[in-house]
Structure formats: structure tokens, C-alpha cells
Amino acid sequence: MKFFNILLLPLVFLSPTFRICNHQASALPLSTDGRWIINEDGRRVKLACVNWPGHVDTMVIEGLNKQPVDAITAKISSLGFNCVRLTYAIYMLTNETSNNITVRESLHSNGLNESVAAISVHNPEIIDLLLIDAFKAVVDSLSRNNVMVILDNHISKPEWCCGREDGNGFFGDLYFNPDEWIKGLTEMATKFNGVTNVIGMSLRNELRGPRENTIDWFKYMQRGAEAVHEANKNVIVIMSGLNFDTDLTFLINQTVNLSFKGKHAFEVHWYSFSNPGEWNSGNPNQVCRRIAGNVMRKAGFLLGQGFPLFMSEFGIDQRGVNIEDNRYFPCVLSVLAKLDMDWALWTLQGSYYTRQGQIGTDETYSVLSYDWVSVRNQTFLTVLSSLQSPLRGPGIEEVTRYKMIYHPLTGKCVLIANVGNPVTLGPCNKTEAWFYNEVELALMKGSLTFCIEAYGDGQAAKLGIICGGPSSKWTMISSSMMQLSSQLVTSGNNTLCLDVGSDGRTLVTNQCLCLDGSPKCDPESQWFKLVTSTRKTISMNS
Ligand SMILES: *[C@@H]1O[C@H](CO)[C@@H](O)[C@H](O)[C@H]1NC(C)=O
Ligand SMILES: *[C@@H]1O[C@H](CO)[C@@H](O)[C@H](O)[C@H]1NC(C)=O
Ligand SMILES: *[C@@H]1O[C@H](CO)[C@@H](O)[C@H](O)[C@H]1NC(C)=O
Ligand SMILES: *[C@@H]1O[C@H](CO)[C@@H](O)[C@H](O)[C@H]1NC(C)=O
Ligand SMILES: *[C@@H]1O[C@H](CO)[C@@H](O)[C@H](O)[C@H]1NC(C)=O
Ligand SMILES: *[C@@H]1O[C@H](CO)[C@@H](O)[C@H](O)[C@H]1NC(C)=O
Ligand SMILES: *[C@@H]1O[C@H](CO)[C@@H](O)[C@H](O)[C@H]1NC(C)=O
Ligand SMILES: *[C@@H]1O[C@H](CO)[C@@H](O)[C@H](O)[C@H]1NC(C)=O
Numbered sequence: 001m002k003f004f005n006i007l008l009l010p011l012v013f014l015s016p017t018f019r020i021c022n023h024q025a026s027a028l029p030l031s032t033d034g035r036w037i038i039n040e041d042g043r044r045v046k047l048a049c050v051n052w053p054g055h056v057d058t059m060v061i062e063g064l065n066k067q068p069v070d071a072i073t074a075k076i077s078s079l080g081f082n083c084v085r086l087t088y089a090i091y092m093l094t095n096e097t098s099n100n101i102t103v104r105e106s107l108h109s110n111g112l113n114e115s116v117a118a119i120s121v122h123n124p125e126i127i128d129l130l131l132i133d134a135f136k137a138v139v140d141s142l143s144r145n146n147v148m149v150i151l152d153n154h155i156s157k158p159e160w161c162c163g164r165e166d167g168n169g170f171f172g173d174l175y176f177n178p179d180e181w182i183k184g185l186t187e188m189a190t191k192f193n194g195v196t197n198v199i200g201m202s203l204r205n206e207l208r209g210p211r212e213n214t215i216d217w218f219k220y221m222q223r224g225a226e227a228v229h230e231a232n233k234n235v236i237v238i239m240s241g242l243n244f245d246t247d248l249t250f251l252i253n254q255t256v257n258l259s260f261k262g263k264h265a266f267e268v269h270w271y272s273f274s275n276p277g278e279w280n281s282g283n284p285n286q287v288c289r290r291i292a293g294n295v296m297r298k299a300g301f302l303l304g305q306g307f308p309l310f311m312s313e314f315g316i317d318q319r320g321v322n323i324e325d326n327r328y329f330p331c332v333l334s335v336l337a338k339l340d341m342d343w344a345l346w347t348l349q350g351s352y353y354t355r356q357g358q359i360g361t362d363e364t365y366s367v368l369s370y371d372w373v374s375v376r377n378q379t380f381l382t383v384l385s386s387l388q389s390p391l392r393g394p395g396i397e398e399v400t401r402y403k404m405i406y407h408p409l410t411g412k413c414v415l416i417a418n419v420g421n422p423v424t425l426g427p428c429n430k431t432e433a434w435f436y437n438e439v440e441l442a443l444m445k446g447s448l449t450f451c452i453e454a455y456g457d458g459q460a461a462k463l464g465i466i467c468g469g470p471s472s473k474w475t476m477i478s479s480s481m482m483q484l485s486s487q488l489v490t491s492g493n494n495t496l497c498l499d500v501g502s503d504g505r506t507l508v509t510n511q512c513l514c515l516d517g518s519p520k521c522d523p524e525s526q527w528f529k530l531v532t533s534t535r536k537t538i539s540m541n542s
Helices: 069-080 103-109 112-120 129-142 178-191 214-230 284-304 324-337 376-383
Strands: 031-033 034-036 047-051 085-091 150-153 200-204 236-240 265-269 310-312 342-345 402-407 412-414 434-437 442-445 451-453 462-464 474-477 483-486 496-500 508-509 529-533
Touching: 034 412, 034 462, 047 150, 085 129, 103 112, 103 129, 129 150, 129 178, 150 178, 178 200, 178 214, 214 236, 236 310, 265 284, 265 474, 284 310, 284 324, 324 402
Parallel strands: 047 085, 047 342, 085 150, 150 200, 200 236, 236 265, 265 310, 310 342
Antiparallel strands: 031 034, 402 412, 402 529, 434 442, 442 451, 451 462, 474 483, 483 496, 496 508
16 A cells, blocks of 8 residues: 655644634734735734624614624624624715714614614613714724724615615716715725724725726726725725626736735625525536636636635525525535635624614524524534634644645534544544545545545445555545545445535445436535645644
């Protein structure tokens, strides 16, 4: 038996207090180094954010009627998010009425007397602040909990966003006056200059609609970026693409021309409804490959050009009832993990003061429950937590490159077992260094000759030491290339694929699912992604 001993782990000493974490860097502000976002010490900071809106009708950050602001921001931090994408409307700065009214007045004028009463109880120090000062109070509360902030201009006229023809979609639309926009951005940048936890400003959410064109995109986005940078040298300026921020292909042939460097990134959005009907009507392996490929062609290529690309919106209905969301989500996770991208989940808010004319609307995409006290779906958050720590980048070259065998459906990774015992899933921060030996087609562990072996249909996969035989050969198959098929010869015609057993953690081999292209099957439990990492994990401590 032969193998390639390409992975030699250095011996490292770890103190008992060692934790893998992705703190807000104490060394703010942040800047960019190629595709990575780094702190003042040059170390990568991975943005693991959640969206929190303040752009809807009232222009009051949502949820202040449900919980004290410090309780909400402490919760955000305790859930492992290091950052919030905080949205606002330009009118909060520029409109002669909106820029001089208090939270109380804004809620009253929207007929929300109950919210006035509730905010007076939960956040009495905020109810009589001007809107911008209430916004600032939320930013300060996030700072007290070490949460970074990206100020996101979501819209001009405050309302639920985003419609193709809502008058807020592109420069020159009914409510989207470019000069007013520049004025608003400048005021925001100025107001938050010196507020350390504000590390970025996204210029405008989801450009869209009949007016959109690339000539105006370059003209105004460059103007907006220069205006923000002029007013505030600390923030990273973030630019959205066209077509609801799904399309940045125009940057393949033309680059943004800015007077400054190291403070500039792009953002992209990806939902199941970005491709209406496709996840439901197609074979999930094929749909994942096609749509992930499109996302790479339309936006992901920017990473290769050396720009950070922030996936600033993605998310699902957390009740688990939307089949399209359920198929889309592990596909997105596989991409986010593989590229180790910066991201912001849509969304935090369990409810709205008012949305689209309805008072007290529930938000099924939210991390928090309707009352903002607990988590809506702990399973979902556990899966998502697998993406919160950085895997590689400047300062994270802690060990030689290795692979995590990532299981996006559960957000877990393949752990080691004793020889002869079943291999299991566990937290990715405990992963061992795996590598895929292309010659042997073996999934091998570290510098030793351990490999994963198949035993038969429905049987546990175990850690073996006889690598190289058919039982330890694995091929990446199906359109998704995420199914690991064993070459073990079995009775009948069935190909066996690595899967998760009924206990939710033991790896087994089952018949490969969905290889025939049928749309009526779900192979996601058989999806495994080999993800490159150079971070030291808690099992590599001796
Ligand atoms: C590892 O991850 C798990 C969940 O993903 C988390 O509960 C735990 O605190 C993490 N451990 C360390 C040492 O970071
Ligand atoms: C200011 O906002 C109010 C309320 O939305 C609106 O009626 C008015 O037209 C706005 N003014 C300008 C100049 O946009
Ligand atoms: C803002 O409102 C206050 C109190 O209602 C008023 O005295 C002041 O003149 C207003 N300022 C502007 C610029 O409208
Ligand atoms: C809401 O409160 C305002 C100010 O206190 C009051 O004038 C108005 O009548 C109230 N509206 C309703 C529907 O209770
Ligand atoms: C980029 O330029 C090439 C060659 O001029 C052209 O074929 C291609 O269509 C352009 N792509 C975009 C997205 O503009
Ligand atoms: C980039 O912008 C600078 C300053 O505005 C200008 O002088 C230069 O000609 C621009 N370059 C290109 C390639 O447009
Ligand atoms: C939580 O999400 C999981 C996975 O999407 C789903 O299966 C489950 O039904 C959800 N639970 C609740 C309580 O909504
Ligand atoms: C194996 O596949 C062939 C061709 O698809 C089929 O004719 C045969 O019946 C299958 N054998 C078994 C045992 O399923």
C-alpha cells in the first residue's frame, strides 16, 4: 500500500484557554488585503454578520418595542455574530420632515401608538431621540457588545424594500435623486467618523429596475465611494451589483476607478427566489451546480480578481416549510464554506413595527423569535455557526493546508475515530486534517495512513489502515460533485454513497440518491464538500 505523506502537522502547544473565535478585532479600523478583510495587525477578520433593518416606514431600528437594546445586542454577540448590517433610508438624513422628528413622532405619524408605549417601557432613553440619534444609540449598544457595524443604505424613501419599480431602484428613479443620495451618504459617513465599531458602509442596496445601466453604475458608485471616503477614511466602501445585487459581470471588463486603495469591497445577494421555481422543479444536484456556477460567473469571479466579495444577504424560511429554501440552503453553505466568504444572514428581526401596511408583521426568515427573546430555530443557527470562524487568510496560516470534510446539511465536519470504529460528524472546530489523495482516491487523515472505508449498504463507514483497496476508494460524483461514491463492489447495481446514519452523526454508506436526474428526490444528506483550511483546530493540539 502506498500513500503520499504530504501533510506534516507541526507540533503546537495550546494553552487550556485556547478557543477558536472570530472576535471583533480590537485592532480596528479594517481594510482590505486582496480578497481578504484584515485588521490593523494585518490579520484576517471574517465578517459573520446578521442584517437588522432601520429602513422600513418608521426609520426606527426594528425590535426596540420588544426588548431593551442592550439585551438585543448582547444576544447578537452571544449567537456568534461579530457584525451587523444595519440598514437605513436616505430620508432619515435628507428629508426636511424625517430628519427632524423623534422616534415617538415617527411612530405616531405611522399610527403605531402601541409601539410608542412599548418602546417607552423597554427603551425609555430612546423614545424621544431624533431618528438619527436613536440609530446612533443602537450602534453604540452594538459597540458595548463588541459587534461591528456596516451602515447599509437600503433605500431613499422609507418602506419595505425592494420592488423592481418602487421608485428607489436606480439613480434617477422617482425617489432616488443621486445628489440627495450623495448628501445623505456624506452625512452618515461624517456622523459615524470616529465611531470605531462602524467598519463599513454599503452605498446602496440591490440596484434594480428599468433604469439600470452600467454607465451610470460606474459614474455614481464612484462618486458615492469618493464622497464617503472623503468624509470618513476608516470605513470600507461596499458596492452592490445590478439586478437586485445578483449581477456584477460588468466588472469583468472594466474596473472601478477610485482615488484610494484598501477600503473597497463588493457585495452579492443570493436567495432561493433569485431563481424562482428552479429549486423545486429541477434535480437538486443539477440545480445546485448550475446556480452556484452562475453565482460564481456573475459575482464570485471578483475574489479571483483580488476583491473581497461580501454575501450580504442570503437566508431561508426558518420553519423548514419551503422546499426550495431547504434545497438551496446546503448548496449556499457549501459555496460559502469553500470560498470562506464574508457574509450577512437575512435576518435578525422577529417582527416589524409595520411592514407593507400591516402592523406587527412576523418575519419567518429571522434568527429571533417574534418576541425577540429566544431563537426561532436553534437547529438552523447551529448549522450556520459552522461558517462563523475564518478558515484561512492572512494570519490564519496556523497549520499546513488541509481539508475539512464539510457536511453542509448539518454544518458539521467529519471527525476521526479510533481505527476500526465508525467515523462520525462533529463540530468543524474539532475537525482533523484530512486530505483527498487523488491517486488512491482515498480520504486520508493527516500524516498517518488512516482512511475512510466502506463496508456495505446501510453499514457504518469506519476508519481503516489498509488504504488503497476498493473499500477505501471514493469518487466525487453527480452533477453537484458533492456525493462521494464508494468503489466497493456490492451485490446488485447500486452505487453506494457516503451518507449520515439515522442517529444524525455516524457516517454510513447508502445507495446514492438522485443520480438519475429526477426532481423528486433530496440528496442533500449525501452532500460533502472538501473545504480547504489552514486554521488550527482544537483536536490539533498535540
Ligand atoms: C466549537 O463549535 C461548537 C458549535 O459549533 C461551539 O459550541 C463550541 O463553543 C466551539 N468550541 C470552541 C473551542 O470554539
Ligand atoms: C419628505 O418625506 C415626506 C414623507 O414621506 C414626503 O411626503 C415628502 O415628499 C418628502 N420630501 C422630499 C423633498 O422628498
Ligand atoms: C426641528 O424641530 C424643532 C422642534 O420641533 C424646531 O424647533 C426646529 O426649528 C426644527 N429644525 C428644522 C431645521 O426644521
Ligand atoms: C395616538 O397617540 C396620539 C398622541 O398621543 C393621539 O393624538 C392619537 O389620538 C392616538 N391615536 C390612536 C389611534 O389612539
Ligand atoms: C468582455 O469583453 C470581451 C472581449 O471584448 C467580450 O467578449 C465580453 O462579452 C465582455 N464581457 C462583458 C460581461 O462585458
Ligand atoms: C480615474 O480617475 C482619475 C481621477 O478622477 C482620472 O484622472 C483618471 O483618468 C481615471 N482613469 C480612468 C481609467 O478612467
Ligand atoms: C428548523 O429548521 C430545520 C431545518 O431547516 C427544520 O427541519 C425544522 O423543522 C425547523 N424547526 C422549527 C421549529 O421550525
Ligand atoms: C442492473 O442493471 C441492469 C441494466 O440497468 C438491469 O437490467 C438489471 O436488472 C439490474 N440488476 C439488478 C440486480 O438490479
